[in-house]
Amino acid sequence: xxxxxxxxxxxxxxxxxxxxxxxxxxxxxxxxxxxxxxxxxxxxxxxxxxxxxxxxxxxxxxxxxxxxxxxxxxxxxxxxxxxxxxxxxxxxxxxxxxxxxxxxxxxxxxxxxxxxxxxxxxxxxxxxxxxxxxxxxxxxxxxxxxxxxxxxxxxxxxxxxxxxxxxxxxxxxxxxxxxxxxxxxxxxxxxxxxxxxxxxxxxxxxxxxxxxxxxxxxxxxxxxxxxxxxxxxxxxxxxxxxxxxxxxxxxxxxxxxxxxxxxxxxxxxxxxxxxxxxxxxxxxxxxxxxxxxxxxxxxxxxxxxxxxxxxxxxxxxxxxxxxxxxxxxxxxxxxxxxxxxxxxxxxxxxxxxxxxxxxx
Ligand SMILES: Cc1ncc(COP(=O)(O)O)c(C=O)c1O
Numbered sequence: 001x002x003x004x005x006x007x008x009x010x011x012x013x014x015x016x017x018x019x020x021x022x023x024x025x026x027x028x029x030x031x032x033x034x035x036x037x038x039x040x041x042x043x044x045x046x047x048x049x050x051x052x053x054x055x056x057x058x059x060x061x062x063x064x065x066x067x068x069x070x071x072x073x074x075x076x077x078x079x080x081x082x083x084x085x086x087x088x089x090x091x092x093x094x095x096x097x098x099x100x101x102x103x104x105x106x107x108x109x110x111x112x113x114x115x116x117x118x119x120x121x122x123x124x125x126x127x128x129x130x131x132x133x134x135x136x137x138x139x140x141x142x143x144x145x146x147x148x149x150x151x152x153x154x155x156x157x158x159x160x161x162x163x164x165x166x167x168x169x170x171x172x173x174x175x176x177x178x179x180x181x182x183x184x185x186x187x188x189x190x191x192x193x194x195x196x197x198x199x200x201x202x203x204x205x206x207x208x209x210x211x212x213x214x215x216x217x218x219x220x221x222x223x224x225x226x227x228x229x230x231x232x233x234x235x236x237x238x239x240x241x242x243x244x245x246x247x248x249x250x251x252x253x254x255x256x257x258x259x260x261x262x263x264x265x266x267x268x269x270x271x272x273x274x275x276x277x278x279x280x281x282x283x284x285x286x287x288x289x290x291x292x293x294x295x296x297x298x299x300x301x302x303x304x305x306x307x308x309x310x311x312x313x314x315x316x317x318x319x320x321x322x323x324x325x326x327x328x329x330x331x332x333x334x335x336x337x338x339x340x341x342x343x344x345x346x347x348x349x350x351x352x353x354x355x356x357x358x359x360x
Pocket of ligand 1: 131136162164193
């Protein structure tokens with residue numbers, strides 16, 4: 001059965017991207033691979049706004065997120081938590097045997113820079129984890145304000161998850177002072193899952209080199225060593241790298257700024273539609289994500305029935321709420337390749353399904 005995903009990842013992948021994946025295999029130690037790897041670096045660095053390398057990790061984002069913990073935390077990590085993925089990241093650190101402090105905010109509330117500052121000022125930490133865009137509740141924290149605080153503590157390595165925001169708005173890694181920038185392929189990049197990107201600063205690499213038990217698969221020192229030869233430590237997911245190259249060309253052709261404006265516009269279109277129906281945004285006002293909207297189900301719609309109708313009659317799927325928010329919120333993605341037309345068609349389909357469900 002074929003249907004289009006408007007969940008906040010994985011999202012729809014274009015025919016062009018799928019075709020790009022269907023190319024003959026090359027050896028990952030061949031000059032062809034080195035050429036492929038090196039050819040995408042400049043465009044990746046431009047999108048990450050960094051002069052540091054951008055490594056390609058054959059894993060979903062959590063692999064790289066665990067890797068960052070193992071490579072960078074010696075003393076204690078401050079885990080900023082305002083949603084499901086941040087909660088999990090704290091758990092990842094604990095399972096890696098690290099000391100953590102969970103800095104908790106209600107789901108949907110942004111991470112408060114003042115609280116981050118107060119905690120870092122205790123001097124207990126050598127790392128901080130932060131999720132820029134909490135996909136579970138559609139909350140986007142003020143990265144610039146948080147990083148301004150973090151930069152006051154040079155002993156702290158900052159690890160930032162941009163999994164569901166990367167490429168939908170400018171996130172200027174070097175300017176913000178982000179030490180480790182981590183993202184994934186199946187969100188705004190509109191690639192299939194399985195590839196994660198990591199960009200680490202010199203400071204982060206120096207920290208990694210001073211840590212003995214970095215593990216094997218996500219060893220940052222190995223990523224850097226291999227990067228210098230245009231390669232990855234292990235056999236990479238070459239079809240996804242072909243897809244990434246194709247997507248980077250698409251982004252260049254559209255223009256990054258036009259792409260950012262398109263995401264902002266489509267996000268607003270969905271919001272305007274929902275407000276007119278009587279739904280409310282779940283996250284705190286001013287902190288709504290630009291790549292998805294998480295709405296409180298203020299009209300008590302039967303979301304399972306709605307999605308069933310959307311899938312069977314309109315070949316579309318939205319999200320009926322994550323984890324403890326299931327049923328009380330719903331999420332609609334506007335990531336990737338969506339256009340005014342595709343979003344309008346989605347909203348029309350939801351209107352029709354809602355009417356069929358009982359005139360909502
Ligand atoms: C913000 C955020 N971080 C991390 C992850 C985990 O990514 P993955 O499941 O690809 O490892 C997700 C997945 O949805 C996410 O939205």
